[in-house]
Amino acid sequence: MDLHSHLLDETEESVPATARRNSVGSRKPPLGPIRPTRIDAEAAVRTLICWAGDDPARPGLLDTPARVVRAYEEWFGGYDQDPVALLERTFDEIGDYDQTVELHDLPFHSFCEHHMAAIRGKAHIAYMPVNRVVGISKLARVVEACARRLQIQERLTDDIARAIEDALQPGGVAVVLVAEHSCMNSRGVHAHGTHMVTKRMLGVFETDVDLRREFLASIDL
Numbered sequence: 001m002d003l004h005s006h007l008l009d010e011t012e013e014s015v016p017a018t019a020r021r022n023s024v025g026s027r028k029p030p031l032g033p034i035r036p037t038r039i040d041a042e043a044a045v046r047t048l049i050c051w052a053g054d055d056p057a058r059p060g061l062l063d064t065p066a067r068v069v070r071a072y073e074e075w076f077g078g079y080d081q082d083p084v085a086l087l088e089r090t091f092d093e094i095g096d097y098d099q100t101v102e103l104h105d106l107p108f109h110s111f112c113e114h115h116m117a118a119i120r121g122k123a124h125i126a127y128m129p130v131n132r133v134v135g136i137s138k139l140a141r142v143v144e145a146c147a148r149r150l151q152i153q154e155r156l157t158d159d160i161a162r163a164i165e166d167a168l169q170p171g172g173v174a175v176v177l178v179a180e181h182s183c184m185n186s187r188g189v190h191a192h193g194t195h196m197v198t199k200r201m202l203g204v205f206e207t208d209v210d211l212r213r214e215f216l217a218s219i220d221l
């Protein structure tokens with residue numbers, strides 16, 4: 001049963017989240033606690049509304065817990081996706097094409113695992129194909145599957161690169177993420193306008209300095 005149907009079934013006994021969650025690449029997912037039922041999740045939202053200082057029983061907030069839980073299904077839908085499987089379909093009729101394939105300015109949304117606050121940014125991806133390429137929309141899907149989890153930007157960058165490497169076995173992969181963290185700009189240190197930049201270089205992008213430079217220079221940082 002996938003997450004969506006699981007959450008629709010309010011009577012179902014809680015089962016270990018790890019029984020359903022997919023890992024990124026070949027790595028095992030972290031051992032999670034028991035995943036609660038939808039009813040438990042909505043009760044938790046009511047608790048947070050009280051913690052914020054409002055009344056979950058007032059008319060404007062009555063439907064909010066159900067909405068928040070539905071939003072969580074979307075925001076954290078990555079736990080039920082296997083990024084490597086998204087890249088299963090490849091195309092091998094690439095003629096003599098022997099240069100990098102790059103996708104720039106892919107928007108993504110994630111949540112930092114320290115504050116569960118939004119991370120919004122852009123991903124820039126390159127890989128050096130070996131005999132086969134993947135549909136470019138699938139690269140965007142991989143970013144989404146890795147981002148819709150609780151993350152830190154460094155691991156998100158690595159997850160995306162590893163998924164592409166595992167699935168395509170290319171000559172190399174490069175991933176650069178440029179993102180704003182709302183835990184940095186809406187609270188805490190209130191550092192507005194800051195961007196975090198992370199990079200993961202594998203294969204030829206790690207060993208060939210000129211190739212790496214060319215990719216990094218092509219990104220609008």
Ligand SMILES: Nc1nc2c(ncn2[C@@H]2O[C@H](COP(=O)(O)OP(=O)(O)OP(=O)(O)O)[C@@H](O)[C@H]2O)c(=O)[nH]1
Nearest residue numbers: 112113114115151152153154181183184187188189
């Ligand atoms: N390296 C890294 N740090 C992150 C990321 N997202 C959030 N953080 C940081 O995680 C840290 C958590 O630090 P703590 O001291 O435990 O939390 P805090 O008291 O809320 O810290 P402040 O944000 O400084 O108020 C903060 O410095 C955040 O800026 C990320 O993706 N990567």
Ligand SMILES: [Zn+2]
Nearest residue numbers: 112114115183
């Ligand atoms: Zn944070």
